[in-house]
Amino acid sequence: MRRTPMDKWISSKISKNPLTENLSQTEVDHYQLEKLSEIIDYVKSESPFYKANLRDLPGKCLLSLDDMRQFPFTSAEDLQDRASKFICVSQSEVQRVVTLRNPGVDPKTRRLYFTADDVEQTIDFFHHGMSTIVEPGQRVLILMPGDRPDTVGDLLVRALERMDVEGIVYGFVHDPVNAIREIVRQQIDVVVGVPTNTLSLARHPESHLIGRGRIKNVLLSSDYVSPAIVREFERVWSCSVFNHYGSTEMGFGGGVECNAFCGYHMREADMYFEIVDPDSGESKGPGEPGEVVFTTFTRKAMPLIRYRTGDLSRSLPGPCPCGSKIFRRLERVRGRICDFVRLGGNHWLGIPDLDDALFGVNELIEYQSSLTCRNNETQLDVIADAGTNRKQYVLENVRQALTQAMVLKNAIEDGSISIGAVVFGAVRKPESSSSKRTILDQRS
Ligand SMILES: [Zn+2]
Structure with missing residues (x-):
């Protein structure tokens, strides 16, 4: 190794x-x-x-x-x-x-x-950190903003240039089919992106256009990376999935696997x-x-x-x-x-708990969760977004995954929470490379 x-x-x-x-x-x-x-x-x-x-x-x-x-x-x-x-x-x-x-x-x-x-220090880190996952001559598609100087995408492109790698800024994915075609057309070897936004490609019905083995590595950054998401990339694209940890306060880069x-x-x-x-x-x-x-x-x-x-x-x-x-x-x-919310008793619920439970559901690409108080009872509502028309299938499986998630299972049993509305809908895409998803707490 x-x-x-x-x-x-x-x-x-x-x-x-x-x-x-x-x-x-x-x-x-x-x-x-x-x-x-x-x-x-x-x-x-x-x-x-x-x-x-x-x-x-x-x-x-x-x-x-x-x-x-x-x-x-x-x-x-x-x-x-x-x-x-x-x-x-x-x-x-x-x-x-x-x-x-x-x-x-x-x-x-x-x-x-x-x-x-x-x-310059950030570019230097990106240069050496990225050499873990790319080789000279390869092409990287960056699913993050990079249209303005010194944005994350721009810094990454400049870092990759130093190792004879072409970085292509695409931005966040709003049209998965377009992004999939771009990967094929540009012969992309490595994809860099935010976990769920990148997942919208792997779980799109047209994902098969990207042949297995085309993408060698995926680098995910900016948000919690659930093992369920990693497994999906490995399954669909037959690639390795690396995780980068950083924040704007760190100067965008902190560490890489x-x-x-x-x-x-x-x-x-x-x-x-x-x-x-x-x-x-x-x-x-x-x-x-x-x-x-x-x-x-x-x-x-x-x-x-x-x-x-x-x-x-x-x-x-x-x-x-x-x-x-x-x-x-x-x-x-x-x-x-700050992403973990108290449900009552000793129960806490966070995005990682929900991600681990929900991204095991085939075809789910994103969700929005919120807590509301109805009749003095905490309810968890979920909007599920999927790259598919099989709405009923996704909704049934999301509801089942929620009731089986360990944290929720225990909290449901002692009456600290119940599953409320689980509906189908489009969930807003990230707005910046530092966007993180949260549970919307509307109980007060
Ligand atoms: Zn190591």
Whole structure:
């Protein structure tokens, strides 16, 4: 099995010796400690937010990585409507601004700022991360926006150019037949996209036009990737399915799986990752689940210190079967904390629970779920979207899958929830590459 190319890339950034691929843990720790000290001093001097927030804490005095635990977290709420307090450079040095809006009617926004160097770091990561799944001479169809400079699709195209791979931006799929024909016409080898939007191709009746073996690999990003979705791509296209983990706050890229599919290999030369208890904030050890927290080492426009992602994962202990030993791996993210809603009693329900149950239903390509309160009882309503005319078949199977999903089964048994309306309908497609699906909670 081929060792992840991330190792060589990260090592070359950490070590003065470019041929070193087998760094020791001490060398990596030393590098990260030095970078953390530098960035803390930098934000304390340049960012009004951190100047106030980290006033009483040491920068250069960091003695060990564990000392990071004394630093306060940065939250998504901290960024809301006051990104300017985080900026460490002059406006003229800002190359790219990304505005993130909360779902629903909440008018609050989060802005992320990047310099040209910050953007270059993302392209560099995409370049080396993508070399896991593409080879020179291949063609990649990108089912994400990329029409404007420095959008995810555009950065990916520029990264692929560096390895003699042609990246073609298609954007989100609204017409699966058109996208399927494009894959055939352009002789596409690898598809990059958002899980359910990409699934709409594999589960379309015309999907057979793409011969088995045409697509070698699929890279899914931006949202929870259910094993049920992975199995479907493997079955229909006979390809491998890789998962990328990243967010706009991370500068779009965080980590990517290798051929062993045992967790993401993280960008350890650019970011320091921690797993913490979502409630107490206490650090979690290797193997223990918790919330992903990261600190950027090298971003200039808007570095983030101990940023709480809200994503649930864990550090995977021990070496990866691909041969990587030192650098950190995180398990596939199991959704976001805010996406889990309480049903009553000890029952919680999240998009991952629903995805795992529902995408086992043949022909389902997307769904929208909502919780309502009727006669003092919580009901789960689902709109099912399928690339088929067999509505009755899909609806019956969706209803059955819901009642059999372990979380729901237990909650139904003790009366915490019941299945309400399950209807057929078109579900809105993602609007941006950072769009994530949620359970609409309309109970209050
Ligand atoms: Zn690996």
